[in-house]
Amino acid sequence: MYEFVSSTLIKMKLCLILVCAVLLYTEAKIQHKDIALVLCSDTEKEQIYGLDGEEKWHADFSQKKGVMTLPEFAHPFSYVEGAYEGAVTNTGICKQNLAVFVEGYKSPAEPKDAPQSSIYSKDDVVLGSKNTLICHITGFYPPHVGVSWSRNDIDVTGEASLSRYYVTDDGTFNLISRLSFTPGEGDIYTCSVEHTALERPLTKTWDVQDTLPSVGPSVFCGVGLAAGLLGVAVGTFFLVKGNNCN
Numbered sequence: 001m002y003e004f005v006s007s008t009l010i011k012m013k014l015c016l017i018l019v020c021a022v023l024l025y026t027e028a029k030i031q032h033k034d035i036a037l038v039l040c041s042d043t044e045k046e047q048i049y050g051l052d053g054e055e056k057w058h059a060d061f062s063q064k065k066g067v068m069t070l071p072e073f074a075h076p077f078s079y080v081e082g083a084y085e086g087a088v089t090n091t092g093i094c095k096q097n098l099a100v101f102v103e104g105y106k107s108p109a110e111p112k113d114a115p116q117s118s119i120y121s122k123d124d125v126v127l128g129s130k131n132t133l134i135c136h137i138t139g140f141y142p143p144h145v146g147v148s149w150s151r152n153d154i155d156v157t158g159e160a161s162l163s164r165y166y167v168t169d170d171g172t173f174n175l176i177s178r179l180s181f182t183p184g185e186g187d188i189y190t191c192s193v194e195h196t197a198l199e200r201p202l203t204k205t206w207d208v209q210d211t212l213p214s215v216g217p218s219v220f221c222g223v224g225l226a227a228g229l230l231g232v233a234v235g236t237f238f239l240v241k242g243n244n245c246n
Contacts, residue, residue: 037167038087039143040094046143047087048167049079055164059087069164112197113172115140119191119204125183125211133206135177135191143173146194148201152187183208 032052039046049057055069057079066084070077102108115137122132137145143165148157156179163176177191185208192203 038090038094040091040098045091047090050167053166053168055166058164059084111141113139113141114197115145115193115195115202117191117193117202117204119206121211125208127183127185130180130182133179133181133189137175137193139172140195141172142196145175147177148192149179150190
């Protein structure tokens with residue numbers, strides 16, 4: 001079953017969804033969404049194929065080729081020859097349609113959804129051991145954000161990486177930025193997100209000290225247990241000695 005959705009009904013300015021195919025496996029009773037997206041504006045363009053919110057292929061217009069983005073463990077899969085050329089054609093049609101919609105709807109205001117973000121470490125934090133900080137940015141539209149990192153107020157954005165944009169069922173986008181680091185005592189990291197729907201950058205802070213495991217309760221319990229065992233031993237000693245005396 002193929003469902004054609006007009007971009008004016010969902011995200012009029014930038015996004016024209018050409019095809020959304022829903023495959024229903026009746027035996028397993030599981031739905032999967034096979035998505036083809038064409039995104040365009042006056043200056044930018046993008047085409048993505050995906051499944052269940054995960055990207056499988058995108059057109060790289062700077063390299064002039066299609067790029068497979070399936071994970072390494074997936075079964076080999078590729079799109080037919082000419083997929084990139086088709087993406088060029090589709091984005092051209094998208095721009096033509098966008099111009100018609102803008103004129104027909106008297107240049108409506110572009111819809112905007114502000115992003116939310118969270119920052120966390122990939123692994124448990126151990127001082128001096130290499131780790132990765134992850135800044136997860138969700139729920140934003142249009143699909144372009146600026147991400148910057150700092151360590152102790154020093155810009156380290158050049159050391160970070162960005163994932164592709166992931167589209168969600170509601171038409172907004174997600175993005176992941178990663179920063180490799182070696183935690184040191186007292187280090188403070190920030191991830192700042194800039195987006196057209198934000199009046200000011202959205203900044204989240206991650207403090208190494210706050211994420212280290214606390215030893216206070218463990219030490220307290222250890223000392224209490226040792227004292228308790230010592231008391232039992234002393235009590236047993238005097239009990240035995242008193243019985244011997246009798």
